[in-house]
Amino acid sequence: MSRTFAPSRSRARKGGTIDNTGLIPVLARAVREVETAAGRGHVSPAGRTKFQVIALLVREERARAKTDEDMSEADRAETLKRLDGVATILAKTAARDTSLIALLETSVPTSDAARSLRRRMLEEAGYEVGQEQAPAPVATDPLAGRQVMPVSVRARQLANPFLAPDLRPAPSLTSRRLANWELLGPLFRSFEQGGSVTSMPLPEAPARPRWAPAGQTLMHHQAQLIESVVRGHRTFLLADEPGLGKTAQSLIAASVADAYPLLAVVPNVVKMNWAREVEQWTPHRRATVIHGDGADLDAFADIVIVNYEVLDRHSGWLRTLGFRGMVVDEAHFIKNLTSQRSKLVLQLAASLRERTTDPLLLALTGTPVINSTEDFKAIWQFLGWIDDSRPRPALMNELEEIGLTPADPGFGRAAREAVIDLGIVRRRKIDVAADLPAKRVVDLPVELDDDLGRSIKQAERELAQRLVSRYRALVAARKPVSDIDRPALIRMVAEQELEESRAAKTGENIFTMVRKIGQAKAALAADYATQLARSVGKVVLFAKHIDVMDQAEAIFARRDIRSISIRGDQTAIARQREVDAFMTDPNVKAAVCSLTAAGVGLNLQVASNVVLAELSWTAAEQQQAIDRTHRIGQGEPVTAWRIIAAHTIDAKIAELVDAKASLAARALDGDDSEVAAEGSVQLDALIHLLTEALR
Known part of the structure; x- marks a missing residue:
């Protein structure tokens, strides 16, 4: 009708x-x-x-x-x-x-x-x-049969069946001079010609910005982007290199723009880290992470974090929740417009723009262009700069103001600047080196929610129960037990377990558990290393076990990332040949190294990013690995990305290793940070496991 x-x-x-x-x-x-x-x-x-x-x-x-x-x-x-x-x-x-x-x-x-x-x-x-x-x-929705409706979402819909209307006017076209010109092709080609730095001019930040919470400090380059948001800018292709704090910038931007609720679509490997960063940078806001069918989802949270792999199950209700901002992390994941995840992300963004005239939209990626400049297309569509075939009003008005057509000399350069000014921001480590420490470790917590992850958590529960049983048997034999005796008994049980574990040939113990955790993290670590290799160049991945190294190398091969390997069974000649290839061949993007075999005596300073797929038992071994890149000749700050299995003993081991690093700093460098009690990391981890189980 x-x-x-x-x-x-x-x-x-x-x-x-x-x-x-x-x-x-x-x-x-x-x-x-x-x-x-x-x-x-x-x-x-x-x-x-x-x-x-x-x-x-x-x-x-x-x-x-x-x-x-x-x-x-x-x-x-x-x-x-x-x-x-x-x-x-x-x-x-x-x-x-x-x-x-x-x-x-x-x-x-x-x-x-x-x-x-x-x-x-x-x-x-x-x-x-x-x-x-x-x-x-x-038309039949091919995803209709996979859609889920978490109970928490239904509760929110019942509590607020209408969304507050947005009374701000939508952008409209001011002229139609370019109406009959094909514009997307010339726009993409304009980025092939090079020119000025691909970054919009950013305002100078206040001398003492107050956007960060107590105890946190924004770096100068981060504060500049936030100041742009304060002044009303709302769409950004944030293409900073890894390690420059894109997540923190996004969260603070949402805070100053009041873009809540905020939707963050992220890779699986970083979704737990996003939740942790929310606590760190916007502690007054609640975040909820969607796992599986969303049974434990809090639909009333300010920030909803979902990974690409489960979008097909949740896209229905996500379109109706009333988001006022959206962040797409590693936005190059949507460059293939025919893929399901690209279509779902663009549908979510379109529904958000329908409900909110000027939403906050951020695409985060260090590699917006991989194969050709048309890789920009999906990202620009997400940001609302273009639709499938034409620029949208905001960009079209900028192109109209140029006063040229694609047939005129100078149109490409001017059009490129017009797109950049809509919100392309690109900073490199070397550009902001003064903001960064020379060497730092960044933890990336990951959720092990597959079958192997569930078996690890079950094995951890069984180990804790075995320790509790031993403790209770010891208590029963020594009644009465005073409070002073309890720590000594807990330590005694842990020492006995550790001694038996070192001698054991079979069965579950802390060593087999940590190895399984490494196997479970291998794919996630290699995926993240792949992202780094594609965005900033060469990357070094360290692991303890051969099977974890094998998995990483296989994943690199499937992702078309050429890699070399440093292992303990290589001859000196073979090892040097691998090192030389990594240092001199621009096509070799990754080095897969054994923590024990490659942790000393190697120079790999051609890379400034290190991925620690498995944890070391000692702080010294970890630092030695990182220092393969942090050496004389390194021109950039070094970032080590430590993959941590959340909600497992892995997280406690990382904490204990850091405590030992503090001990070394206190003894050698005069550092006054808290020092953990002496003892092996394995023993302290078992003591922690038993203490928590007894609670």
């Missing part, structure tokens, strides 16, 4: 009086009738049909008002305000009769009676309604 607009429409007149013609007065009268019926009890079937049609027409009229180029800004604001009044009454009515809430879903089909009533209401409003047509067949 089609309709055309009659000359009279509801709008404000001069002097502030309201024109009571058009669709909105019809909707207002109808919604009052339904509200009155709900006040008397349950709404009748006819009233339910009227409720559904009112909601449908409110959505249609709001979408029309936001995109009507002939409507003045004052009329647009007044129309949206009055539609909000109708929506508020609908919300109050649904609160009285909660069965009406289901009728607000856009997916609910309309009956013949609803279509007939919609026609009558439009005719009453003065619209010319065309002949009614049979509803078009609905």
Whole structure:
């Protein structure tokens, strides 16, 4: 059924009086009738049909008002305000009769009676309604059978069935001089020609920015981007090199822009780290991480973190939650526009822009271009700069102001600058070296939620139970036990377990458990190293066990990342040949090294990024590995990315290793940080496991 607009429409007149013609007065009268019926009890079937049609027409009229180029800004604001009044009454009515809430879903089909009533209401409003047509067949959603609806999400929908309307006007075109030109091709080609630095001019940050929480400090380059957000900029392709704090910049940007709720779509390997960074940089905000079907999801959280692999199950309700900001981490993952994850991300962004006129949108990637400049396309679509075939209004207006066409000399350079100014930001480590420490370790907690991960957690529980049983048997033999005796008994049990574990040939113990954790982390560590290799160049991956190294090398091969290997069974000649290839061949992007065999005596300073796939038992061994790149001749700050298995003994081992590093710093460098009690890391880990189990 089609309709055309009659000359009279509801709008404000001069002097502030309201024109009571058009669709909105019809909707207002109808919604009052339904509200009155709900006040008397349950709404009748006819009233339910009227409720559904009112909601449908409110959505249609709001979408029309936001995109009507002939409507003045004052009329647009007044129309949206009055539609909000109708929506508020609908919300109050649904609160009285909660069965009406289901009728607000856009997916609910309309009956013949609803279509007939919609026609009558439009005719009453003065619209010319065309002949009614049979509803078009609905395309089957291939993902419909996989969609889930977490209980927490349904609770939020019931608590807030209407989203607050956004009354800000949507950008509109100011000219149509370039309307008939093909523009995307010239825009992509303009980035092939080089030119100035691919980064928008950023404002100078305040001398003492106060956006970071107590105990945290933003670096100068981070504060510059936040100042841009403070001044109203809302779309960014943040292409900083890894290690420059893109996650922190995104979270602080959301805070100063009040872009909550915020959706973060991230790779699986970093989603736990995102939750930790929320606690670190915006501790006043709550984050929730979607695992699997979202059984433990908190839909009332300020920040929802989801990994690409489960988007297909959650895209339905994510489109309706009312996000005001969205971050896509490692945004080059969506460069293939035909892939399912790209389509889902772009659908989410499109639904967000429909609900919010000026949302905060950030695409984070160190490698926005991998094969060709057309890799930009999906990212620019996500940011709302272009659609499938043309620039959108914000970019088109910038291109119109250039005053040139693609046939004119100078168009490419000027168009490139226009795109960059929309929000491309690129800083390299070497550019901001003064902001960074010369060497640092960054922990990346990962969730082991596959079968191997579950078996590791089960083995950890069984080991803890074995320790508890031994402790209780020892207590029973020594009654009474004073509080002073308890720490000594716990240590005695841990020492006995450690001694038996070192001698054991079979069975589960702390050594076999740590090895399994390394195997479970191998793929995640190699995936992250791949991202680094593609974004900043050469990377060194360290592991303790041969099977973990084998997994990493196999993954690099599948990802077309050429790698070399440093192992303990190599001859000196073979090892030097591998080192030389890594240092001199630009096509060799990764070195897979044994912690014990390659931790000393090697110079790998051509790389400034290190991935620690497995933890060392000693702080010294870890530092020796990192120092293979932090050597004379290294021109950039070195970052070591330590992969930590969250919610396992791996996290405690990392903490203990750091404590031993503090001990070394205190003894040799005069550092005054807290020092852990002496003892092996293995023993302290077992003591921790038993102590926690006894609680």
